Amino acid sequence: MSTRLRCLLAASAVALTAACGVGDQAGSNTVTMTVWTSNQAQLDLLNRLADDFSAQHDGADVRIQSVPQADYTTKISVRLAGGDAPDLGWLGAPDAVGMAASGQLADVGPALRNDPEYRFDDFVPAAFTNWRGGDAVYGVPFSTSPFFVIYNKDAFATANLPEPAELAARGDWTWDRLAGLARDLQPSLPRGHFVFQSNEGSVYGPLPVSWPTLDPLLRAHGAGFYDPQTKRCTLDSPAAAEAVGTFHRMAFDDRTAVPPGAQADFYAGNAAMTITQLSRLSQLEGAEFDYGIAPLPGGPGGQPHVTGQAGLVVFEQAPHKELATELLKYLTSEKAVRELAEFYPPARTSVLADAPEIYRDSRLSEQAVKDILVPGITEGHAFQYPRTWPEIKTTAQPVFDQLWSPGADVGSVLGRLCGEVGPLLKQAE
Structure with a gap:
C-alpha cells in the first residue's frame, strides 16, 4: 500500500x-x-x-x-x-x-x-x-457539467404564474418569455428581492466568470463571441446586441435581474431563479423553499446546451x-x-x-x-477558448465593463469590444 x-x-x-x-x-x-x-x-x-x-x-x-x-x-x-x-x-x-x-x-x-x-x-x-x-x-x-435553470417554485405559486418547467414542456421557454415572466413576478417579491440572478451572481465581474450566463444567452439568439473557423469577433452582430440587450433591460429597465451593486442569493431565498450546475445544488441544504429545474431558455438560435x-x-x-x-x-x-x-x-x-x-x-x-x-x-x-484567451480577457475587460451602466449603448460597446479583441483573435490562428 x-x-x-x-x-x-x-x-x-x-x-x-x-x-x-x-x-x-x-x-x-x-x-x-x-x-x-x-x-x-x-x-x-x-x-x-x-x-x-x-x-x-x-x-x-x-x-x-x-x-x-x-x-x-x-x-x-x-x-x-x-x-x-x-x-x-x-x-x-x-x-x-x-x-x-x-x-x-x-x-x-x-x-x-x-x-x-x-x-x-x-x-x-x-x-x-x-x-x-x-x-x-x-x-x-x-x-x-451542463448549465440549467433552477427556480423557487413557491415564488411562482404565490404569484399564480406558470413555472419555467411547464413553459419548457410546452416549447415556450425562451429568453423573451423569461423576461416577460420576470416582469410579472417581480411585483410579488419582497423588497430587495429579484427574479433573476446570473450564475453565481458574477455577470458583472471578470470576463471569464460572466460566460456561464452570457454564453447561453448569446447561443439562444444565434450569436457568439467569435467564429472559431474564421477567428473573427462576432459580438458586433445585431443578434449579439439583442441577446446582451435582453439582460441589460432586465437589470436596468425592468429591475428584475440583480443589478450591479445589489446583493441577492438564490439559495438564500432572495432571488427566484438562477443558472446553475449539478455541483452547486449542495447549496440547497437547509433551503426553506421548494425548487424546480428547467433547461436553459431558448430563442431564435434554438435550444442551447452549454457545459x-x-x-x-x-x-x-x-x-x-x-x-x-x-x-x-x-x-x-x-x-x-x-x-x-x-x-x-x-x-x-x-x-x-x-x-x-x-x-x-x-x-x-x-x-x-x-x-x-x-x-x-x-x-x-x-465555450471554445481561443489560444490567446489570456490576452483577450485582459484587453476586453475595460470595454466589457462599459456594458453595465444604465445608459450603455449595448451595440456600440460590443462593436468597440470587437475592435479591441479582433487582432488578438487573428493571432490565435
Missing part, C-alpha cells in the same frame, strides 16, 4: 516544498497531483483510487495536494515558473488553453489512442473542444511524466469515471447510459437527469 500525503499548499512554493516534501525530495516512483477540492468525501474517493493505482503500479506513491480554488491557478503558475512542477493536476478549460499554448502541458494523445483498453472513442467528441490542438490532446475532462469543464492534465515539466500519464489514464478510465461521476458529471457515453441510476439520490429528478443533464452533455458545447 502506498504512503500518501494530503497536503494543503502553503502560500508559496517554498513553503509547500518544506511542508509536504515535493519537488526534488520525491522519489522516482512518486507522482504528485494537485486538486482544488477540500471536500472530504471527494478527497477520500481520490485517495482510494490512488491506492488502487498504486497496487497496480509497483507501489507507486501518489501524493494528492489540495490547493484552495481561489488561489489555484496562481499557485500552480508559481510552481511551474519556479521549476517545481506537479506531475499532473486539475485545470479549468480557460487556464488549460492558455497553458497548452505556452507549452506547459504534455501531449497525452498518443498514450490514450494507443491503449485499446482505454477506449478513447467512448468520450463525447465535443467534450474535447478545449483540450485538443490538432492531433495533440492536452487534457481529459473529468467533469463536464462548463475541468480536466486532468500532465504538465510538460512533470518530473515523472510517464507515471503521471498512466495515472491520468487510470483516473479517466471507465471504471474510475463511473465512481467519480457521483461528484463530477462524466463525458464517457458508457457511463452516461447509467446516469439515472448514478444520480438516483441527487437533487435532480430522474426526469431532469434524462431530459436536462444527459442531453446537456451529449449535445452540449463548452
Whole structure:
C-alpha cells in the first residue's frame, strides 16, 4: 500500500516544498497531483483510487495536494515558473488553453489512442473542444457539467404564474418569455428581492466568470463571441446586441435581474431563479423553499446546451511524466469515471447510459437527469477558448465593463469590444 500525503499548499512554493516534501525530495516512483477540492468525501474517493493505482503500479506513491480554488491557478503558475512542477493536476478549460499554448502541458494523445483498453472513442467528441490542438490532446475532462435553470417554485405559486418547467414542456421557454415572466413576478417579491440572478451572481465581474450566463444567452439568439473557423469577433452582430440587450433591460429597465451593486442569493431565498450546475445544488441544504429545474431558455438560435469543464492534465515539466500519464489514464478510465461521476458529471457515453441510476439520490429528478443533464452533455458545447484567451480577457475587460451602466449603448460597446479583441483573435490562428 502506498504512503500518501494530503497536503494543503502553503502560500508559496517554498513553503509547500518544506511542508509536504515535493519537488526534488520525491522519489522516482512518486507522482504528485494537485486538486482544488477540500471536500472530504471527494478527497477520500481520490485517495482510494490512488491506492488502487498504486497496487497496480509497483507501489507507486501518489501524493494528492489540495490547493484552495481561489488561489489555484496562481499557485500552480508559481510552481511551474519556479521549476517545481506537479506531475499532473486539475485545470479549468480557460487556464488549460492558455497553458497548452505556452507549452506547459504534455501531449497525452498518443498514450490514450494507443491503449485499446482505454477506449478513447467512448468520450463525447465535443467534450474535447478545449483540450485538443490538432492531433495533440492536452487534457481529459473529468467533469463536464451542463448549465440549467433552477427556480423557487413557491415564488411562482404565490404569484399564480406558470413555472419555467411547464413553459419548457410546452416549447415556450425562451429568453423573451423569461423576461416577460420576470416582469410579472417581480411585483410579488419582497423588497430587495429579484427574479433573476446570473450564475453565481458574477455577470458583472471578470470576463471569464460572466460566460456561464452570457454564453447561453448569446447561443439562444444565434450569436457568439467569435467564429472559431474564421477567428473573427462576432459580438458586433445585431443578434449579439439583442441577446446582451435582453439582460441589460432586465437589470436596468425592468429591475428584475440583480443589478450591479445589489446583493441577492438564490439559495438564500432572495432571488427566484438562477443558472446553475449539478455541483452547486449542495447549496440547497437547509433551503426553506421548494425548487424546480428547467433547461436553459431558448430563442431564435434554438435550444442551447452549454457545459462548463475541468480536466486532468500532465504538465510538460512533470518530473515523472510517464507515471503521471498512466495515472491520468487510470483516473479517466471507465471504471474510475463511473465512481467519480457521483461528484463530477462524466463525458464517457458508457457511463452516461447509467446516469439515472448514478444520480438516483441527487437533487435532480430522474426526469431532469434524462431530459436536462444527459442531453446537456451529449449535445452540449463548452465555450471554445481561443489560444490567446489570456490576452483577450485582459484587453476586453475595460470595454466589457462599459456594458453595465444604465445608459450603455449595448451595440456600440460590443462593436468597440470587437475592435479591441479582433487582432488578438487573428493571432490565435
